[in-house]
Amino acid sequence: xxxxxxxxxxxxxxxxxxxxxxxxxxxxxxxxxxxxxxxxxxxxxxxxxxxxxxxxxxxxxxxxxxxxxxxxxxxxxxxxxxxxxxxxxxxxxxxxxxxxxxxxxxxxxxxxxxxxxxxxxxxxxxxxxxxxxxxxxxxxxxxxxxxxxxxxxxxxxxxxxxxxxxxxxxxxxxxxxxxxxxxxxxxxxxxxxxxxxxxxxxxxxxxxxxxxxxxxxxxxxxxxxxxxxxxxxxxxxxxxxxxxxxxxxxxxxxxxxxxxxxxxxxxxxxxxxxxxxxxxxxxx
Ligand SMILES: [Zn+2]
Numbered sequence: 368x369x370x371x372x373x374x375x376x377x378x379x380x381x382x383x384x385x386x387x388x389x390x391x392x393x394x395x396x397x398x399x400x401x402x403x404x405x406x407x408x409x410x411x412x413x414x415x416x417x418x419x420x421x422x423x424x425x426x427x428x429x430x431x432x433x434x435x436x437x438x439x440x441x442x443x444x445x446x447x448x449x450x451x452x453x454x455x456x457x458x459x460x461x462x463x464x465x466x467x468x469x470x471x472x473x474x475x476x477x478x479x480x481x482x483x484x485x486x487x488x489x490x491x492x493x494x495x496x497x498x499x500x501x502x503x504x505x506x507x508x509x510x511x512x513x514x515x516x517x518x519x520x521x522x523x524x525x526x527x528x529x530x531x532x533x534x535x536x537x538x539x540x541x542x543x544x545x546x547x548x549x550x551x552x553x554x555x556x557x558x559x560x561x562x563x564x565x566x567x568x569x570x571x572x573x574x575x576x577x578x579x580x581x582x583x584x585x586x587x588x589x590x591x592x593x594x595x596x597x598x599x600x601x602x603x604x605x606x607x608x609x610x611x612x613x614x615x616x617x618x619x620x621x622x623x624x625x626x627x628x629x630x631x632x633x634x635x636x637x638x639x640x641x642x643x644x645x646x647x648x649x650x651x
Contacts, residue, residue: 375465376458383457384424386490387450394449394497397506413438424450449497456489459636467527477524484520485635488513488576492628495569499624505565513572514539520576530578538574542582546570566623573631581634588630589623597621 389403395411396403408417415437421427428447435442461482468478495509520528521535546567574582600621 372465375461379458379461380454383454383486384450386457386486387453387493388422388424388446390453390490390494390497391446391449393494393509394501397494397508398498398502398504410435410438410440410442412440424454449493453490453493456493456632457486460485460489463639473527477527480520481524481528484516484524485576487516489632489635491572492631496625496628499565499622499628503620503622505569505624507565507568510565510568510572513569514543514575517572517575517577530576534578534580535575538577538579538582539571540574541579542574543567543571566627569624569627573627577631577634581631581638584638585627585630585634588633589626592629593621593623593626596626 392408393403408422409415410417413435415435418436421431421436423430425447428442431442433442433444434440464478464482467473468475491509491513495505498509499505517530517539518532518535521530521532525531525535547564550564550567570582570585573585577585
């Protein structure tokens, strides 16, 4: 049984790393409006095509010493980091489903649907977070499919995951509608846009995957972590601020998408552990 687990974990890591490699392409090309399948990957600096052995997740970066094989310019460390994070997320999504699979209480195909859909969700969150951090935009092509995927998953596996289709649908509507109202109110009061419409679509997708119960926690965790980041960033760049004047602080813009995505990941991966800890705390 241990061998079986090791094979499953190894496969999940490899699967995630391969998706991470593809996400690097998505993050680079989608904001530029380029196709993610054509042309083949090239070095952004010398445009030399990247051969298959230079394209193995994480490993190629180490083998090449972090430099392009033709022009020897450094390759961003972000590529292997994204591949590593995607591999870890893939494993983290799979791990809690293996006991369900082995317990034989749920049809194996439903477990597979849950694992693949949750992995698609976390990979989309990772790509959205990176693109929003780079460009202050959540691309529709990544955010709009999420509510549909979440609803589809709830229809197929609602009882298994504990997020039924009514819950998923209501959460998508509440999240999308509620955040849209806040956005509209903020814009009406201040005359400037505080939240992007991309955040609204993203939160609707998060609601559809994680259900109504997740929304207060996701919003709170996302806002607190975003605020902590903004404060730390302001404190660290105080010298830069004093030279530019105080107005740069008031207009410091931090994209909300990466923090919403982070909070959604934390809820997906940790809320069952938190529930158990709370139950043990109050039960014991
Ligand atoms: Zn090159």
